[in-house]
Amino acid sequence: xxxxxxxxxxxxxxxxxxxxxxxxxxxxxxxxxxxxxxxxxxxxxxxxxxxxxxxxxxxxxxxxxxxxxxxxxxxxxxxxxxxxxxxxxxxxxxxxxxxxxxxxxxxxxxxxxxxxxxxxxxxxxxxxxxxxxxxxxxxxxxxxxxxxxxxxxxxxxxxxxxxxxxxxxxxxxxxxxxxxxxxxxxxxxxxxxxxxxxxxxxxxxxxxxxxxxxxxxxxxxxxxxxxxxxxxxxxxxxxxxxxxxxxxxxxxxxxxxxxxxxxxxxxxxxxxxxxxx
Amino acid sequence: xxxxxxxxxxxxxxxxxxxxxxxxxxxxxxxxxxxxxxxxxxxxxxxxxxxxxxxxxxxxxxxxxxxxxxxxxxxxxxxxxxxxxxxxxxxxxxxxxxxxxxxxxxxxxxxxxxxxxxxxxxxxxxxxxxxxxxxxxxxxxxxxxxxxxxxxxxxxxxxxxxxxxxxxxxxxxxxxxxxxxxxxxxxxxxxxxxxxxxxxxxxxxxxxxxxxxxxxxxxxxxxxxxxxxxxxxxxxxxxxxxxxxxxxxxxxxxxxxxxxxxxxxxxxxxxxxxxxxxxxxxxxxxxxxxxxxxxxxxxxx
Numbered sequence: 001x002x003x004x005x006x007x008x009x010x011x012x013x014x015x016x017x018x019x020x021x022x023x024x025x026x027x028x029x030x031x032x033x034x035x036x037x038x039x040x041x042x043x044x045x046x047x048x049x050x051x052x053x054x055x056x057x058x059x060x061x062x063x064x065x066x067x068x069x070x071x072x073x074x075x076x077x078x079x080x081x082x083x084x085x086x087x088x089x090x091x092x093x094x095x096x097x098x099x100x101x102x103x104x105x106x107x108x109x110x111x112x113x114x115x116x117x118x119x120x121x122x123x124x125x126x127x128x129x130x131x132x133x134x135x136x137x138x139x140x141x142x143x144x145x146x147x148x149x150x151x152x153x154x155x156x157x158x159x160x161x162x163x164x165x166x167x168x169x170x171x172x173x174x175x176x177x178x179x180x181x182x183x184x185x186x187x188x189x190x191x192x193x194x195x196x197x198x199x200x201x202x203x204x205x206x207x208x209x210x211x212x213x214x215x216x217x218x219x220x221x222x223x224x225x226x227x228x229x230x231x232x233x234x235x236x237x238x239x240x241x242x243x244x245x246x247x248x249x250x251x252x253x254x255x256x257x258x259x260x261x262x263x264x265x266x267x268x269x270x271x272x273x274x275x276x277x
Numbered sequence: 278x279x280x281x282x283x284x285x286x287x288x289x290x291x292x293x294x295x296x297x298x299x300x301x302x303x304x305x306x307x308x309x310x311x312x313x314x315x316x317x318x319x320x321x322x323x324x325x326x327x328x329x330x331x332x333x334x335x336x337x338x339x340x341x342x343x344x345x346x347x348x349x350x351x352x353x354x355x356x357x358x359x360x361x362x363x364x365x366x367x368x369x370x371x372x373x374x375x376x377x378x379x380x381x382x383x384x385x386x387x388x389x390x391x392x393x394x395x396x397x398x399x400x401x402x403x404x405x406x407x408x409x410x411x412x413x414x415x416x417x418x419x420x421x422x423x424x425x426x427x428x429x430x431x432x433x434x435x436x437x438x439x440x441x442x443x444x445x446x447x448x449x450x451x452x453x454x455x456x457x458x459x460x461x462x463x464x465x466x467x468x469x470x471x472x473x474x475x476x477x478x479x480x481x482x483x484x485x486x487x488x489x490x491x492x493x494x495x496x497x498x499x500x501x502x503x504x505x506x507x508x509x510x511x512x513x514x515x516x517x518x519x520x521x522x523x524x525x526x527x528x529x530x531x532x533x534x535x536x537x538x539x540x541x542x543x544x545x546x547x548x549x550x551x552x553x554x555x556x557x558x559x560x561x562x563x564x565x566x567x568x569x570x571x572x573x574x575x576x577x578x
Contacts, residue, residue: 036523064524143414148499149332150524166331169341172416172510173499175520186405187414 030249033061034068034081035152036176037101037195038234041265042081048261049252056245065152069093072239078246080237083152084159095237098253100268102196103156103230104218105211106181108188113137115212121161124191127168132189145180145192146171153177156232157193184208196223196231197266223268231268308541312534324535330501332521332529339536341501345418345511346487348504349497352422353429353486358479360426361433365475368434369441370463388431396492399424404496413508416498422507424492429482436481440474441467473554480551484544490515514540 032042039062046058063071068080069090086095105121107113113135116124123129124142133139146167147154158167174180180192181199185206196218199210210218213230222228242250252258259269316324319337327338368380403423408415448470452462468475490513498510499520512520518533518540525533 062523066524066526070526141413145414148520148524149330150521150526150529155333166334169330169502170500170510172414173501173512173520175494175499175523183414183416187408190414 028056028245030056030058030079030246031061031077032058032068032079032081033063033071033077034079034237035065035083035234036062037083037152038081038098041099041234041262041267044265045253045258045261046249048258049249052252053245053248056249058249064150065155066150069237072237075239078238079242079250082235082237083232084155085233086235086237090237093237093239094241095235096250096254097233097270098236098250099234099259099262099270100223100231101234102218102220102223102228102268103153103160103193103232104196104199105191105193105213105230106184106199106208107191107211108184108186109207109209110188111137111209113211114209115215117214118161121213122163122165125162125167125171126165127170140189143187143190144168144171145183145190146173147180147193148173148175151175152232153193153195160230160232181205181208196220200266220266220268234267305541308534308537311531312536312538315528315531316535316538325539328503330517332525332532335528337528337532337535339514339517339539341503342512342514342517342536343539344503345497346513346515348418348507348511349421349425349493349513350483350486352418352507353425354479354483355426356422357426357429357433357482357486361430361478361482362437362475364430365434365437365441365478366463366468369438370459370467384431384434387427388435392428392489392492393495395424395428396495399492399496407508411508413506414498414510416496416510417508418497418504418511419507420496421493421511421513424496425486425489428489428492429486432485433478433482436478437471437475440471440478443474444470473557477551477555480547480554484547484551487513487540487547488515488544490519494519514543 030046032046039060042060046060050056050058061077065080065082065084068077069082069086070080071077072080072093073090080093082095083101086093105116111132113132116135120129120135124135124144125146127144129135130142131139132142147157154167172183174183174192177194177198180194182205184190184192185208191211196210199208199218212218213228216222216228218228218230223231236250236253238246253262254270263269315337319327324337324339325343326340327336328340329336329338330341364384368377372380399420403420404415404417406415407413407417407420411419444467448466449462452466453459457465493513494516497512497516499512499516500510501512501517502509504511514536517536521529522533
């Protein structure tokens with residue numbers, strides 16, 4: 001008798017498992033994955049978008065640019081977020097630039113150095129320059145901070161600054177913009193690179209100083225007018241021309257309203273003429 | 278019907294037991310299947326002795342991380358083992374019952390603190406202290422060793438304490454009866470007698486230190502370079518996986534699994550050694566007991 005009950009319960013269990021896995025509806029869900037640099041902005045955009053189109057649910061995962069792009073290739077995600085340009089292998093994918101983000105070199109506010117050239121930065125990150133005194137600062141070893149292999153911010157920095165040279169293995173490696181900022185804000189002799197939007201003083205966070213590059217201060221205006229040239233694209237990537245809800249979401253981001261949200265959050269719009277006007 | 282039920286319940290238990298074993302088998306097979314291709318491609322010796330780690334450019338050498346793991350573990354052992362063994366002697370022999378009742382649960386609690394909290398405390402307190410008073414960036418072998426030393430204490434203390442308590446009473450009584458002081462008894466009789474248990478405790482503690490990821494990822498700084506001093510930043514095998522897995526794909530991912538294989542083998546060797554040592558001791562005492570019994574029996578006759 002008990003045995004029969006067991007079997008009935010087991011069958012019921014299997015049925016429920018099967019039914020729940022089939023029960024999800026298609027089309028009202030947008031799955032986004034990729035760069036942790038783009039993620040916070042995508043989250044803000046998705047909140048605004050969900051407020052407008054309440055029947056649609058946007059699910060955002062991190063994972064990094066490369067993981068986001070490979071998720072799109074494997075059809076696991078609808079949109080991949082990338083904070084670097086696509087490489088040759090990935091060039092077959094559909095992509096759109098949703099914004100630009102400046103990259104800033106940051107140091108502790110007490111460090112007297114204010115300006116470096118690209119060559120000097122490359123020197124620091126290849127360990128040709130190891131002391132702040134060589135750069136007009138105090139006589140102390142430079143603590144070089146970098147990002148981990150595979151990070152979009154690291155590859156953007158490599159592309160723009162390193163010119164094929166390899167970042168020194170002696171560099172301290174942190175795995176987020178926030179961790180780099182936190183470390184630099186507490187270490188007088190450190191140098192690191194993070195998203196431009198995260199440099200400015202935020203509530204409760206200790207300040208860091210953004211370095212001028214070749215005399216150009218790292219502020220949004222200088223990125224927009226083209227004089228500060230350390231910036232990278234934020235891309236949305238898809239494995240085919242988007243349609244339906246995915247297209248609708250991307251159109252929302254590229255609309256004036258969507259772009260304004262990104263500008264308010266410290267990014268640089270992809271349509272600069274609108275911003276100046 | 279009754280017989281059938283007996284059989285059925287036996288089968289169900291077997292099935293559940295098999296599921297836990299199969300998890301082990303699956304994980305092992307998965308790690309090896311994922312990691313072996315890259316080791317085969319790079320060459321095993323080149324993989325573990327290579328100095329360059331740049332997966333983006335096809336350089337897969339994990340020697341700096343092996344050096345990092347060894348140096349941090351050694352540091353943790355140097356700090357943790359003396360403290361741990363002294364603490365276990367205190368708890369087993371010297372502490373009054375009341376104090377023991379506070380100490381034991383407190384140390385068990387230490388084992389229960391999530392490792393991310395250890396890392397966080399290290400990042401907020403230990404790293405700035407080292408940076409301000411000893412120089413360097415603060416994220417260093419020293420910081421990692423201090424944090425890991427605290428984390429392996431519960432393992433070392435509880436296992437050594439148990440092996441000290443488990444010693445036959447007549448060891449201590451005999452030593453004291455011969456006129457040894459309490460301290461001499463501990464040092465000359467009890468510690469040597471509990472040696473194998475303590476060695477196993479140390480090995481298991483070291484195994485824990487090698488396997489720890491979350492706490493050290495936050496305080497080690499993760500540079501892929503051979504350290505020159507204890508204030509240098511290093512990367513361990515575990516943090517290499519933890520740090521880069523999020524962004525890894527293709528060969529890079531395989532290389533992380535291959536790092537996992539190396540780690541897996543090291544931990545397996547350590548655990549097997551610890552088990553071998555305790556088992557050997559166990560069988561020895563059992564043999565002794567048996568021979569004693571037979572002796573007694575013959576004497577009775």
